[in-house]
Amino acid sequence: MSLVIAVAFQSKAQTKFSSYDNTYAGKSYEIQISSMEKDKYKLYINAMSLDPIHDEGGISIDQSNNQVFLNALAEAKLKYEEWIKTAKENNVKELYKTMTTKSKVVGYFLYGNEWNFQFLVNLKFDFKILESKGEIKYLLLVKTGELQSSSNEFMKVDGFVLVFSSSKEIDDFTSIISTEKITAFLNKPKNEDLFKD
Template identity: 30%
Template sequence: MKKIIIIAMLFTNLVAMAQEKIGSYTSSFNPDKTEFDVQATQPKKDKFDYYISVLGEKLTDDVNLCLSSKNAEKFVEAMQICKEKFIEWEKTAKDNNVTDMSKEFPVTLPPIDVAWYSSEWWFSWNHVFTPKFFVFKDGGCAFVLYDKVTASSNKYIDKKFYLVLKSQDEFDSLIKNIDKEVVTRHFSEKQDVKDLFK
């Protein structure tokens, strides 16, 4: 228990101080909030973490999917497969007037942590999620990653989250930011500015 608390405290410091916005992606699922940040920590020996902002139960919820750089390539590969399947299945659904159904994508995402703020930071570690393809009652289609997670340090604290993508462009807007070069360029440019003032 003590170890979990120490890890959570260290992680809280990372979330509060070290992560910076490197880009954003779009999701048109909720018209009241369509842009979401992608953040990253400064690389140390080529290791860093991504923080992908997602929807919570309320628009004001601060919820992030946390992905280590070592799992980023697997995440992008899985999302590319989902994008291709989404395009194929969306066409099939529209061509056949399919409504109100869901089907798992043929991928498993690499381990992801979930962090959220509710008077303090809470963390749920090491989840392996399987996203779903949804066809809604109106015939609209979406990639949906949804779950309810429990804080690793307190079984009475939980959080629902939603990552919903409804088009190829929305997939691309997320995928393009899960890129080591984007992170390296961001922090390199920041250092270049500091180096001007010697």
């Protein structure tokens, strides 16, 4: 049954929606969208790979859980800002701590030349402080953990992570995937609709 779901999941055409910057990795990651019906969509958010071999993948969010994900990210941002303040007040230069914030998404990854999906991923929100080249960095990490294909239990990857280096990066990202921006994008006339016969 999961193979049928995976095929149905993949059959919808995806369009480039936007991209976001990961300044920690010095890279920009693409966000794609698929929509077959009005007000129904899936976002495919590419993320930084934690796997040494398989580097393409990320998380997928649909219209029913986009706001839940955004709420979790807003909650994590508040904790991130609180912990940065505490770290600065106490001169903490190294730390790795998991937050209690939770959110569920779909994970996806490219294994060989096939896209694979794990249909239930419990995201983990982590706070990390590290010192690099004399500079203290405060990171919010949103991690998938290890992903396993729903159609082949032997296809696994180490997972993917969204890395935010500042509150501004979090705000920029949440603005990109806001319901308003998605609705505006979906309501924009398609090129072929512009030319009437």
